[in-house]
Amino acid sequence: MSMRAAAALTRASWRTAKSYRVSFVLSFVSLLVTIVPVYFVATALQPFMASVIAEEGREYFGFVLLGTALLALVATALSSFAASVNGGLGSGFFEALLVTPTPLSSLLLGQTGYAFVWAFARVILLFVVGIWLGVDVHWLRLPEALLITVAAVAAHAGLGLIAAALVVSFRTNATLPQGLVAVSTILAGVYFPTSVLPPVLARFAEWLPLTPALRALRQSLLLGFPMSAIAADLARLVALAAVCVAVGTLALRWAFSYARRSGSLSQY
Amino acid sequence: MTLAADTTEGTPREPSAEAPLVRVVELWKAFPAPRSLRDVLRQPFGPPVPVVVDVSLDVHAGEFVGLLGPNGAGKTTLLKMLATLIVPDRGTATIAGHDVVSDAAKVRRVIAPVLASERSLYWRLSARENLELFAALLRLTKDETASRVDDALDVVGLRDTGRKMVGQFSAGMMQRLLVARALLGHPRVLLLDEPTRSLDPTAAHSFRSFLREELAARRRCAVLIATHRTEEAFELCDRVVVMNRGRVAAEGQASTLGETLMGSRYAVWTLEPNHAVLAELVTSGRARRVAARSEGDGRWWRVDLEIEGGDDAARDVLRSLVSSGVSVARFERVTAPLGELIERAIGRSARR
Numbered sequence: 001m002s003m004r005a006a007a008a009l010t011r012a013s014w015r016t017a018k019s020y021r022v023s024f025v026l027s028f029v030s031l032l033v034t035i036v037p038v039y040f041v042a043t044a045l046q047p048f049m050a051s052v053i054a055e056e057g058r059e060y061f062g063f064v065l066l067g068t069a070l071l072a073l074v075a076t077a078l079s080s081f082a083a084s085v086n087g088g089l090g091s092g093f094f095e096a097l098l099v100t101p102t103p104l105s106s107l108l109l110g111q112t113g114y115a116f117v118w119a120f121a122r123v124i125l126l127f128v129v130g131i132w133l134g135v136d137v138h139w140l141r142l143p144e145a146l147l148i149t150v151a152a153v154a155a156h157a158g159l160g161l162i163a164a165a166l167v168v169s170f171r172t173n174a175t176l177p178q179g180l181v182a183v184s185t186i187l188a189g190v191y192f193p194t195s196v197l198p199p200v201l202a203r204f205a206e207w208l209p210l211t212p213a214l215r216a217l218r219q220s221l222l223l224g225f226p227m228s229a230i231a232a233d234l235a236r237l238v239a240l241a242a243v244c245v246a247v248g249t250l251a252l253r254w255a256f257s258y259a260r261r262s263g264s265l266s267q268y
Numbered sequence: 269m270t271l272a273a274d275t276t277e278g279t280p281r282e283p284s285a286e287a288p289l290v291r292v293v294e295l296w297k298a299f300p301a302p303r304s305l306r307d308v309l310r311q312p313f314g315p316p317v318p319v320v321v322d323v324s325l326d327v328h329a330g331e332f333v334g335l336l337g338p339n340g341a342g343k344t345t346l347l348k349m350l351a352t353l354i355v356p357d358r359g360t361a362t363i364a365g366h367d368v369v370s371d372a373a374k375v376r377r378v379i380a381p382v383l384a385s386e387r388s389l390y391w392r393l394s395a396r397e398n399l400e401l402f403a404a405l406l407r408l409t410k411d412e413t414a415s416r417v418d419d420a421l422d423v424v425g426l427r428d429t430g431r432k433m434v435g436q437f438s439a440g441m442m443q444r445l446l447v448a449r450a451l452l453g454h455p456r457v458l459l460l461d462e463p464t465r466s467l468d469p470t471a472a473h474s475f476r477s478f479l480r481e482e483l484a485a486r487r488r489c490a491v492l493i494a495t496h497r498t499e500e501a502f503e504l505c506d507r508v509v510v511m512n513r514g515r516v517a518a519e520g521q522a523s524t525l526g527e528t529l530m531g532s533r534y535a536v537w538t539l540e541p542n543h544a545v546l547a548e549l550v551t552s553g554r555a556r557r558v559a560a561r562s563e564g565d566g567r568w569w570r571v572d573l574e575i576e577g578g579d580d581a582a583r584d585v586l587r588s589l590v591s592s593g594v595s596v597a598r599f600e601r602v603t604a605p606l607g608e609l610i611e612r613a614i615g616r617s618a619r620r
Contacts, residue, residue: 008404012390012397019392019433092384096449099351099383100405101376107405260355263299263319263345 002106009110010117017114031122032129038064039133053193056215057222062135066218067190069123070152074184074210076119077156079177081164084111086173089265098265104256108164116153138224145221148230151237152213156180158244159209165248165255169264184210209240287365288326289457289490290350295323295359297345297514319345321514322359329456330488332480334505334522336495338610342514343494344383347459350492351381363457380455382463386442391435395426395445398434399452406453420448423482440471447479451487458483460493464500476504498603502526510613518613529604529612532575534582536589537598541569545592549573555585568597 018024042049042061049060057063088094088111097107131137159180163173187194187201188210194202205211212233219225219233227234259265298316307314320342327333335343348354350361352372360367366374390398399420403413421427424444429437434445443463450458463479464472483489484506495501501508502522510518510529518529540546541560549555556574563570575582579601586599604612 002407005405005407008401012393012401015397016390016392091387093388095353096384096388096402097405098353099376099379099381100402100453101373101407102405260353263297263348263354265353 002102005102006106006110006113009107010113013111013114014117017118028122028125031125035065035126035129035133038068049192052196055195056189056193056218059135059222061133062130062137062222063218064191065126065130065135066221067214069126070149070210070214070217071181071185071190072126073119073123073149073153074156074213075177075181076115077153078160078163078180080112080115081108081157081160082167082173082177084108084115085164086167086171089167089171095265104252108252137221141220141224141226144227144230144234145217148213148217148220148234148237151234151241152209152217155209155213155237155241155244158241158246158248161245161248161252165251168252168255168259171264184208187211189214206236207240209237209244212237212240288328289364290325290327290492291360291362292323292325292346292350293360295320295346295349295361296357297342297349297354298357319514320349320356323511323514323516324359325509325516325519327457327490327492329490330484331507332484332491332493332505334493334495334501334508335511336498336501336508336609337511337517338496340513341496341511343496343511344461346511347381347383347461347492347494350375350457351379351383351459352376353381353383377453378455379457379459380450380453381459381461382446382450383459383461384446386439386446386466389434389442389445389449391433393434394431395421395434395437395448396430398445399449402449403452408452416452416454420451423451424448424478438471439466440468440475443467443475444478456489458489458491460491462495463493464495464497472500476500480504498609502603510610512610512614517610526603527578529609532578532582533602533604534573534575534585535598535600535602536571536573536586536596537563537568538571538589539567539569539595541571543589543592543594545588545594546571549585549588554581554588572602 039061042059042064046060049063050058053060053063057066085094085108088097094107097111098104127135127137160177163176166173166176184190187197187205188208189205190210194205194211194215197205216230216233216237219230220227256265296318297320298318301314301317303314323342323346325333335341335346337343345354349356350363350368352368352375355369362368363375364378366378368375390401393401396417399417400413403417408416417430418427421430424447426441426444426448429441434442437445443466447460447463460479464475467475479491479493483491493501493505502525505522507520508518508522508525509516510525518525520528538546546557550557554575557571560569560571562568573585575585582599582601586596589596589599603609
């Protein structure tokens, strides 16, 4: 792994994004414009939602804010690998990268680094606005929250690697990232807790990495639960992350090996 | 995949001065044929289509070798196998003694492929920033990066525009930047895939001169260039390998192979395409008339002749025309179309 190479690629993407100044500024503005109406809607729904979300938080706005923020991060982890590989293969840029001595892991990290940094920046901004609007956060639980976030991102990055492997092998991601984001948005408890789902769907939702991640994150940051109280969800999340990363890494390795044999790594 | 000549009990070593930097021995690659869904359902594993068939060639340091062939001849696939992007099915390929399959990482340290198009550059970054990025990928130190980026920009004539955004470059400048990017790692082998495809004739000519003087003559790189332009192959290269349908149809020194395959074709621009002296040249066997067509305003004609015997014989023909009072506006040697050249190469190899 060459961190210098990864950092150079991330910096190049950052410089490119920065060169589109209007779009760069507007993306921050749009985030603020989106979150303010959510605040008013959440405040209006607070009387009805208070009892429903009681196991994961007291204020519905804080509940939704954390759901939205983590969903943004995992959506990036799911889609950025496949998107970067797809774009790079189409333009020939990936071919130019692959003939350098830099390892594939550094190339992928560098190619997606900016997307992750940008997603984290937007999440931090969301938090700042959320706190300004009155979200009550237990700051002492920040280390647990960071651990949960890293595990959630890792689990979804593993699934993202599988999507990238599909792109490398078959030039399509079979809408895996979009499908997973849609399913997670509906079933994993982003806008409402999984306890309101029918039992069958609730059981299925437990297999989505976002479900234990969101529950543990809210319980630690919004309710101040200690590590021991969220240990079961965290353990489940870490196990899912380990499996997803292992499968994703193997799938991508196999895909590149297959592509080098079949010629699908480049146009022919 | 085994190492070729430059091995001692399986351990790669640096080749001697005489050993080729690129050695390809009976390389073979086949790809699955594109088929309709019905065919795939009927027979899921159809026979693959050979794209590179038993190709062998050597390229030495300082040598410029052209791979000439029509689209689909297998040139790009061959270059991509040497660039470690495609794994061969059979045969061996070594670069500076390193096998392209088992020692791919070592091969990448000595080669610089220019296979990708200008879309593989960051258009919103400057030329310098693009090169600095690749310097990091090539693991150059900061000091090396500064000096090599300056050198590379200097060599390709982009030093003054190094801080300009690449999106504002012309196609020729982008092509030069791709070569500058390839030169950053001080490669020993360059693999160029149709490097003049997006250039106008003048820019292409000057770019070819640059390639020849800088890469082969000054840097002593072994250069393998794929092209479908006959004049490019014979003007630029020391040696030409003509490929057709994945096979080597002909190979040899550019000067002699050009003579053998193209014959010696000359074009005469004249007002009298049916002048008696032209007919006499043909009947006496000094020239063979290939074609004649009206040019421009219809008064002038271009007559294509094949003249055996090289430039001396051509000079005699011209002298005969002029001394007989034929109006000659232009007399020049021309290259045969690629299709004709390949037909001749195939015919020649069939006769042997």
